[in-house]
Amino acid sequence: MVVNNTNASLVESENSHEMGIYPKRGIALVRGSGSHVWDADGKEYIDFTSGIGIAILGHAHPKLAQAITHQANTLLTCNESFANNERARLEERLVGLWHSATGTNGRVFLCNSGTEAIEAAIKLARAKTGRKGLVAAMNAFHGRTVGSLSLTFKPKYRERFEPLLGPVARVRFNDIESLRTAVTSDTAAVFLEVIQGEGGIRPAMAEYLQAAREICTAAGALLIIDGIQTDTGRTGKFFAFEHFQIKPDAVTLAKGLGGGVPIGALIAQESACAFKPLEHGSTFGGNPFACAVSNATLDVLEQENILENVRANGEWLMDKLRELAARHSCISEVRGRGLMIGIELKVESKATLQAAQAKGLLVLASGETVIRLLPPLNTPRADFEKALAILDEVLPA
Ligand SMILES: Cc1ncc(COP(=O)(O)O)c(C=O)c1O
Numbered sequence: 334m335v336v337n338n339t340n341a342s343l344v345e346s347e348n349s350h351e352m353g354i355y356p357k358r359g360i361a362l363v364r365g366s367g368s369h370v371w372d373a374d375g376k377e378y379i380d381f382t383s384g385i386g387i388a389i390l391g392h393a394h395p396k397l398a399q400a401i402t403h404q405a406n407t408l409l410t411c412n413e414s415f416a417n418n419e420r421a422r423l424e425e426r427l428v429g430l431w432h433s434a435t436g437t438n439g440r441v442f443l444c445n446s447g448t449e450a451i452e453a454a455i456k457l458a459r460a461k462t463g464r465k466g467l468v469a470a471m472n473a474f475h476g477r478t479v480g481s482l483s484l485t486f487k488p489k490y491r492e493r494f495e496p497l498l499g500p501v502a503r504v505r506f507n508d509i510e511s512l513r514t515a516v517t518s519d520t521a522a523v524f525l526e527v528i529q530g531e532g533g534i535r536p537a538m539a540e541y542l543q544a545a546r547e548i549c550t551a552a553g554a555l556l557i558i559d560g561i562q563t564d565t566g567r568t569g570k571f572f573a574f575e576h577f578q579i580k581p582d583a584v585t586l587a588k589g590l591g592g593g594v595p596i597g598a599l600i601a602q603e604s605a606c607a608f609k610p611l612e613h614g615s616t617f618g619g620n621p622f623a624c625a626v627s628n629a630t631l632d633v634l635e636q637e638n639i640l641e642n643v644r645a646n647g648e649w650l651m652d653k654l655r656e657l658a659a660r661h662s663c664i665s666e667v668r669g670r671g672l673m674i675g676i677e678l679k680v681e682s683k684a685t686l687q688a689a690q691a692k693g694l695l696v697l698a699s700g701e702t703v704i705r706l707l708p709p710l711n712t713p714r715a716d717f718e719k720a721l722a723i724l725d726e727v728l729p730a
Pocket residue numbers: 385446447448449451474475476477526530531559560561562587588
């Protein structure tokens with residue numbers, strides 16, 4: 334029973350009621366504003382996790398709060414057999430963004446999470462090509478439901494649930510020859526992240542992505558970019574693949590798309606859209622509530638020059654982190670793009686994460702040795718400066 338709303342009692346309560354799948358970090362977050370959050374004992378933190386890259390406009394953004402209240406007072410739900418103003422607007426602008434990025438006509442399927450967008454993409458690829466084979470990279474993360482889990486790399490996430498979907502060919506990331514060998518006349522799709530997020534913030538090389546496009550085209554397979562962690566502005570472009578002048582057949586979105594509210598999307602070239610009526614669907618997908626909040630998120634992205642900010646602050650932060658690396662020999666590399674940054678340590682990152690938290694900075698891990706920074710995209714420079722000072726203090730020499 335929750336006896337009082339303290340960190341200790343809330344953590345204990347969740348630990349005693351949940352299934353034990355989420356190791357807790359010892360605090361309960363109960364309030365947020367911009368790039369800051371407060372725990373149940375009243376301590377303030379700079380939040381460079383943004384809910385694993387979700388709250389791209391920070392917490393309690395007034396325009397999102399307004400959209401949420403307005404839509405709650407207007408229409409929360411309306412299944413896809415009926416059209417809706419917010420859904421129609423969101424779909425039109427996503428297809429518009431896709432067109433600006435690829436020069437091709439697109440179509441969109443709306444769902445509620447990243448893994449659902451991947452599931453939809455797997456089915457679309459099979460429907461379009463009539464083939465079964467899937468190709469994914471080592472260290473990739475695409476989700477945890479049975480289809481997407483089949484593409485996710487980490488054996489410890491997968492092994493107890495096998496047999497999963499197959500056949501899945503596993504290629505070395507950034508290795509063109511490995512991809513060329515794996516893609517065959519039975520390949521329905523190749524799934525790639527532009528920066529592997531859970532896999533240690535590992536960026537794909539431009540030549541690799543361009544070769545992936547050529548290899549897929551030659552084999553008649555779809556190239557599907559998983560933009561769930563990298564997209565909706567995190568790297569300084571709306572779609573991260575835009576940095577590389579490639580035209581994928583489809584992209585998956587989720588995380589930042591709703592500014593904190595659950596929503597996912599699969600956008601695909603019109604020519605790849607092979608679903609027949611009712612072959613796919615989702616009860617909650619495209620609900621007016623999530624669509625309205627997503628529209629408000631995209632409005633703010635446009636109106637407040639967020640992408641420019643990401644590019645400027647991202648470069649500045651990367652330079653500062655490299656200066657930090659010069660002072661701390663425990664840092665082996667700083668990498669990433671925009672505001673998706675990994676600091677690779679020569680030691681496990683756990684102790685540094687805990688020490689940063691104690692000093693008022695929340696950051697994420699990616700694997701055992703990488704500190705992952707996913708701050709809100711509108712984080713002010715002053716918060717970056719404070720965060721850098723904390724990292725300087727807590728990083729081992
Ligand atoms: C690249 C990528 N794909 C898919 C997913 C799965 O998204 P969700 O947790 O919303 O199902 C994630 C989540 O971290 C991700 O980073």
